[in-house]
Amino acid sequence: MAILDRVRDPGERTLAVVLLAPAFALLALIVVYPIGRIIYQSFFDARLSGGHGHRFVGLDNYRIAFHDTEFWTATWHTVAITLITVPAALVVGLGLALLANLPFRRRWPVRLALLLPWAMPLAFAGLIFAWFFHTEYGIVNDVVRRLGAGGEPTMWLLRPGWAFAAVCVTIVWKTSSFMALILLAGLTMIPRSLYEAAEVDGASHFQQFREITLPMLMPSIVVALIFRTITALQTFDIPYTMTRGGPADATETLAMLIHKTTIDYLDVGYGSTLAVAMFVLSLAVTTVYLRRLARTP
């Protein structure tokens, strides 16, 4: 900081370079080489254990992916999880944030409730929820039984539809905290005078929410959505620990397929190709958001 202080009021351009330099230096050090390598390897047949060596195959891996039904199934699951859990987490997260922002005498129970899911390590969150949905030892079925529903207990994680739903519920539980944290911070930045003025004008609570809260919160919402979307497209730990992608491939996501291809199949070339595909998908989706962000002055 002191060093920067000494550069007294440099021009906009110099200042921009100085301010952005640390960030880009770190990016260059840590991720530029790995990303370059992924892209490079995606053009090679690099099946490690087959003894095929490292052979340049051009776009073959991409052609294979295009005809690979498992890739499309996993992509579809990933997109479906994104379309379901991102809006759901936004709604739940917004509710949580509004609630946490209310003037309770003690705010910590609500704030802690908001933080705990976020603080639970991802892999263990998946394991704990898999336990909750377990046919015999899960509380979901225990509650169903106590409510007096007869018949055989439902095998939540063994039925494709239910397993998918259970995975989505867990993701929403875990990620709405993240949403809420960002939105809560956004809420605290809205000047109260706006509401006071609206009160005087006789605006209803709902009108105030629609006319003041939502628009003022938009930048935070966009930021939260960008990252929730990127992480949703990378969904891995929760389905991996809850269902292993099963039954069969009913809950297999793109990130799980990449993990399996790279770590279990040792097919580094094809794994890289799939990673590039995921990158393109993420980039396409987030560009829409980013354009909006970049436009605001």
Added chain:
Amino acid sequence: MSPAARVATGLPANPLAGRGLRLAAAAIVVVNGFFPAVWILLTSLKTETELVRKPITYWPRNLTLDNYLRAFTDQPLLRFLGNSLAVALASTALSLVVAALAAYAIARLNLRRRQLILTAIVASSMFPLVTLLVPIFETMRALNLLNTYTALVLPYTVLNLPVCTLVLASFFEGIPRDLENAAMIDGCTRVGALWRVVVPLAAPGVFTAGILAFVNAWDEFLLALSLNANASMRTLPVGITLYQGEFTFPWPTISAALVVAIVPIAVLIALFQERVVGGLTQGGMKG
């Protein structure tokens, strides 16, 4: 609450304003947020055979603290905790500083290629970590950093950079330029104004970014597993998996370790947030 009372207290309007509704909603949130943690706490007091009891039990039948004893004696849990704390704190601080500078440039300066810069920063988080693993390992080995805190601090900082930068940028944008200009008239440099005016006013954003970065670093598993394989350098998420075995998954002991790992952190953050952020915003944004 009547409109008059509302003006008097100056509360933000909120669709969840009815008292009964509010308490009910709060109750749901608290149960929803606490339940898995409480479940883990209860499990940590049970024996392993109690877990296969049918129907399941909620309150432990034979209350036991053995699991905590085992959690601390089977593995160096405190060491894991210390490692995680060091790595998470350092990378949080580093991410905040680096991100604050970048965010200021994005939010305040007249950049011609804003979207490109934003995309470049965010794009780094669009590759699945598992494919970045080997090259990051090679980089750290080349820098002779394997099995050091730095080996994790640097990648974690980079992984957190996108979210921190965007959160901070969106908050910086919300701060009136007049305040900053006033500080500059008072003799501050631009960077000085960033440090003395913009960052403090954006405190809720800074803390949010900090919490996000901290928890991300606290949670990370894949890199921690591969880059710091020395027993003394392991972090908590990796350490906790060591309680399980090839064929065993002792939930009670693992639960005890999880309780030790998450509860104090979550409580600390919540208290911190209530005290510091709560106090700050009341002072900062009277508007």
Added chain:
Amino acid sequence: MQRFRLAFAALACAALAIAAVAPVANAATTLRVFSGGANQRPDLMRKLFDQYEAAHPGIKIDIETGGATSELQRQYLSTVLNAKDSAIDIYMIDIVNPAQYFGAGWLEPLDAYIGKADAVMKPYLPVYLQADVVDGKVAAMPGFADAMFMYYRKDLLERYHIAEPKTWDELAAASKTIQAGEKNPNLQGLSIQGAPIEGAVCTFLLPYWSQGREFNDASGKMTLDKTAAVKGLDKWLAMVDQGVIKRNVAEVKTPDTVNEFKAGQVIFAINWGFAWDRFQADKDSTVQGKVGVMPLPAMAGGKSATCVGGWQWAVSAFSKNKAEAAKLVQFLATPASSKFLAIEGSLLPTYQGVYVDPDVVKAVPWFKDAANVVIAGKNRPMSRDYGQVSDVIRTTTSAVLARSRTPEEGVAEIQSKLARVMR
């Protein structure tokens, strides 16, 4: 504002205070050994290393324990080896991995240090010739064995005057009799692992093998008999319908079987060798002294077979001390080491002779029952592409047991996906 700035400054200081921990410097020859997770008993391995260090001055052995499960170990090893890391000299790897890792060029062939494959592998149990020899080269050496055993409740079988069942049908009938007599709704007849974990590969193979069929020939080519495979899976499903195996079998993992058997809720259980000690020695076990081990039942007209597991020692192709490492591996694979591990840790021997060694029998009496089971054991389909083989078989088997695929669909899927890989 002040408080905030202080906190921020404190965080920044924490960042600056982080210092690099320098790697330990080498003195004499230091061999670094990756010795698995807790179940692979690094504590016992350490004792073996101590013996070796005492006999070989100038050699120092460092131990590195990895992720606790073979899955986490795979994750770690694939990173380290893919990066051609020379830090680790010797790896302890799962029996299914030598072919894959050798194929990737990660393991040093040991022939030059130890001898020709046939001669080297002769004294060991027959399964190792296939598991540890890849392309005619010694890729790894046997550390200790494991196998799937059929554990059963001796007391219950005696109470109902039932002999050890020889076929799956006899086992189902015995279970029904005992379940009816005990009137305990939570008592399962048979517990197998149906979750998509590595054990489910064995769950698929056991009833198939027990019809006298092979999954692959000696060259690794797939020889799947689809009818027999369907019949095997049908056998499990029939037992589910009869109430012998529980409905949610596709959720059952290895520890579930162990814990339920320990709690007295299971009559017959298929599980790895480690389970014996859990049943007999754990404080919270309700079945101490009531457990028997028998050969796995066969399909009528077939023959009993089980799945062999266990752990191998291999020298890294990137090691800078290959000769010294090979010597240590040779020591770790001697009958004396095998005997030590059997007596101290009830780890199953890799030599037939050690099972009947008087000291071993005295220390671990159940090994005399175990010997025949292990000797009749078979390897899972060893292949350079075992990652795919395992994934396809376990995922499909689990889906069939969850009834989201029929046995016919499942077997057709295995056939079509693996025909390309195993040729």
